[in-house]
Amino acid sequence: MMKIETLRNVFEKNDQAADQNRAEFNRLDVTCVNLLGGAGAGKTATLEAIVPQLSKRIRVGVLEGDLATTRDAERIAALDVPVVQLLTDGGCHLNATLVQHGIASLALTDLDLLVIENVGNPICPANFDLGEHLRISVLSVTEGDDKPQKYPLLFKNVDAVLITKCDLAPYVNFDIERAKGEIRTLNPTAAIFETSAKTGVGVHETAAWIQSVVRRGRGAVTGA
């Protein structure tokens, strides 16, 4: 009983902070994206590919979530956009309060789009609202085409799925149609993009989709 009570409090506290974050984003007209995926799925590499395209047209900032190290923030800083590293000290997900601290260090008034790269974990982060308007999930072909049904939280209730590292598909027996079918079963409306940060495949399409979402405002996003 006590466990359930406390977990409810944890989620309630998070949801309150998330609502505050969302209100602040709305007030300042910033679109916020929560980027989710397993460790090494290619979240940072995807940002390295799409942020330079986006930042030609809109003002982009990034919050980088990690257990330890500032490596990902350094990679994003090299793109010459504002970035803050959020460290969970071993924690398995970002929460809305930590994001609140992060945005206090960013000049939100100077941004059109804030991307929050979550901790590399295909499970826990999906349970925590950060105040985002949109969720994008990343699945790399090297993880396997059987993963959507095995990790359903990562694909339900997201607005887009990026299938990354498609340049490696010939080496790993990844059946793209099987993966897409599994994603569609869990989430019929998500936009799905096949991408490779290495070759650039799908990068333009992904950046254009994100830009269109920022343009058309929030709350009415459906699959592309």
Next chain:
Amino acid sequence: MMKIETLRNVFEKNDQAADQNRAEFNRLDVTCVNLLGGAGAGKTATLEAIVPQLSKRIRVGVLEGDLATTRDAERIAALDVPVVQLLTDGGCHLNATLVQHGIASLALTDLDLLVIENVGNPICPANFDLGEHLRISVLSVTEGDDKPQKYPLLFKNVDAVLITKCDLAPYVNFDIERAKGEIRTLNPTAAIFETSAKTGVGVHETAAWIQSVVRRGRGAVTGA
């Protein structure tokens, strides 16, 4: 305060069940391995490669941990060894009580080695003792050579690390020496094996190491 209290209770309850599991393994002279790693890191593929080698010489059983589906248990069952699928229903880690239910469905008296494949998650499972004698972690080259320091929980306090999918190393700029250096900084004594379930590289060595650990008993394992 309430949160801390309750989390302590959760861990205490888990540790009690883990101790019971370990006592049962010791009583029946079964060596238990907890296999950890991210989603799609190659845990099941590694078992598909090494279990046939091990099962020629010792009696092997497997508990398969997943959020959803019985896919992994089906792959292991095809190897003709006893297997039980443990489903967490969305939970991010196995706990010792779920393992207790699993071993009740296995004839432990007929086993020398029990491998528990944990849920694909590089963070949370490391916090939960299942009653195992040994931990083996899996890192795939496609996840990147920077991951040990970024996910330290997965590499501290483990007895061996398998670097998997080494056949893909030429395509992903994985610096094996950098990865090994980071692992050694976190854990100077872990045995490290470079493996590929696809080409068979390192499979014999990994199986031989596991067999040697089963032979020489438990509790005195150091790096190979």
